[in-house]
Amino acid sequence: MSPQRIKPAVSTAEIKPELERLRRRGFLRSALSLGALTMLTGCDLSTHSGVDAALEAMLRFDDRVQAALFSRRHLAETYPASAITHPFRFNAYYAEWQVRPVPDNWVLNVSGLVSNRRPWTVPALMALPQQGQITRHICIEGWSQIGQWSGVPLHTFLRRVGADLSARYVYFKCFDGYFTSIDMASALQPQTILALDFEEKPLLPQWGAPLRLRIPTKLGFKSAKNLEAIEVTNKYPGGFWENQGYDWFAGV
Amino acid sequence: MHWIGVYAMGCMIFSGWEIYNASPSLPFMFPAWTGLGGWLGGALAWHLSAMWLLFADGIAYLVYGFASGHFRRDLKPPRPAEVVHDLAAALSGRLKHRIGHYNAVQRLLYAGVIVAIILQVLTGLSIWKPVQLGWLTGLFGGYPIARGIHLATMFCIVAFVLIHVAMVAIVPSTLKSMIVTVPEEIEENQ
Numbered sequence: 001m002s003p004q005r006i007k008p009a010v011s012t013a014e015i016k017p018e019l020e021r022l023r024r025r026g027f028l029r030s031a032l033s034l035g036a037l038t039m040l041t042g043c044d045l046s047t048h049s050g051v052d053a054a055l056e057a058m059l060r061f062d063d064r065v066q067a068a069l070f071s072r073r074h075l076a077e078t079y080p081a082s083a084i085t086h087p088f089r090f091n092a093y094y095a096e097w098q099v100r101p102v103p104d105n106w107v108l109n110v111s112g113l114v115s116n117r118r119p120w121t122v123p124a125l126m127a128l129p130q131q132g133q134i135t136r137h138i139c140i141e142g143w144s145q146i147g148q149w150s151g152v153p154l155h156t157f158l159r160r161v162g163a164d165l166s167a168r169y170v171y172f173k174c175f176d177g178y179f180t181s182i183d184m185a186s187a188l189q190p191q192t193i194l195a196l197d198f199e200e201k202p203l204l205p206q207w208g209a210p211l212r213l214r215i216p217t218k219l220g221f222k223s224a225k226n227l228e229a230i231e232v233t234n235k236y237p238g239g240f241w242e243n244q245g246y247d248w249f250a251g252v
Numbered sequence: 253m254h255w256i257g258v259y260a261m262g263c264m265i266f267s268g269w270e271i272y273n274a275s276p277s278l279p280f281m282f283p284a285w286t287g288l289g290g291w292l293g294g295a296l297a298w299h300l301s302a303m304w305l306l307f308a309d310g311i312a313y314l315v316y317g318f319a320s321g322h323f324r325r326d327l328k329p330p331r332p333a334e335v336v337h338d339l340a341a342a343l344s345g346r347l348k349h350r351i352g353h354y355n356a357v358q359r360l361l362y363a364g365v366i367v368a369i370i371l372q373v374l375t376g377l378s379i380w381k382p383v384q385l386g387w388l389t390g391l392f393g394g395y396p397i398a399r400g401i402h403l404a405t406m407f408c409i410v411a412f413v414l415i416h417v418a419m420v421a422i423v424p425s426t427l428k429s430m431i432v433t434v435p436e437e438i439e440e441n442q
Contacts, residue, residue, distance in 0.1 A: 058301035141275035245293035
């Protein structure tokens with residue numbers, strides 16, 4: 001007579017990132033802290049929709065201010081090798097033990113407003129001009145660390161694939177489920193690179209193998225790891241964190 | 253202007269605590285219930301929105317302060333001896349509070365908090381835009397140090413607020429003059 005135990009199709013651990021995302025999506029609805037209560041007397045606290053909309057409008061305004069402040073000539077400070085942070089901190093939307101290995105027969109796909117959609121292999125990318133940098137990686141959480149990367153300047157790559165450089169966005173898709181996008185002006189900044197190496201060695205999986213974006217003029221979450229596709233587009237692509245409420249431009 | 257500033261500064265401080273908690277640089281955290289925004293993204297949205305209100309209010313106040321002569325007239329930098337004298341008098345309960353007249357300790361603290369807020373805006377800009385405003389970040393000794401100064405200055409402002417509110421609580425009649433215009437008391441025996 002014991003009730004039949006049905007094994008769940010998915011475990012909690014498997015859907016944890018999704019639950020986390022759903023929890024965060026209503027990030028401002030859940031802003032019912034003391035601070036919010038004291039600040040918002042008079043507002044409708046039942047939905048927060050007006051406050052949400054106002055804050056989102058302000059973030060869009062901030063994005064425009066950031067784009068106006070951005071200059072391709074302002075280079076991120078570079079450091080000597082002695083300044084490199086050891087050990088370098090791992091960071092992703094999942095824990096380090098969940099890092100994905102590089103898929104077999106990995107290639108980088110290119111799509112959107114480009115004239116040449118031929119996929120790229122690692123040796124093909126290595127054959128392009130390379131450029132190294134030792135720059136500060138600044139996380140949106142406030143911490144920062146200095147690291148060393150080298151790879152193909154994104155402007156070189158975009159010209160090589162015949163990208164429409166007047167397009168608005170460059171979108172990056174990763175095989176670990178992450179995605180993000182940047183404005184074309186930042187994509188063409190000379191320090192924005194498609195990194196193949198970290199600390200003068202080919203990228204390890206936890207540092208974004210085999211190819212990652214490294215963009216020192218934006219907050220860390222824009223430097224997407226484990227790339228699998230790049231798209232040049234005029235349609236706003238959003239991003240993993242950006243869709244949950246981080247400001248999209250995220251310039252530093 | 254004062255009350256818009258209170259609202260903006262309140263938003264900045266409480267959302268700032270939430271941002272700090274995302275990656276504490278010192279071995280302590282602010283209680284989660286004091287944070288504004290619910291999570292890092294929400295706190296940053298508040299912080300990067302309220303900063304414009306604080307900035308606009310601050311500029312308006314500085315223009316008013318200089319143009320009206322308020323700073324020149326009422327916030328004359330006190331001599332150390334005056335501060336010591338007025339502080340001793342205040343602590344022994346002998347210092348009379350005259351509406352519209354600041355004693356030396358008040359002048360020091362009011363001028364000090366204005367400087368602190370300006371410093372807070374500048375260090376804030378330097379950690380928001382350490383590349384585009386790299387010269388400013390460099391002035392503060394680089395990103396990590398600027399971030400440390402931003403945190404330390406917040407503590408100075410909070411300390412000022414605590415003292416300021418405590419003083420108003422001790423002399424409640426001053427609150428009226430912060431809300432409506434009250435005629436200045438005539439200085440006696442001087």
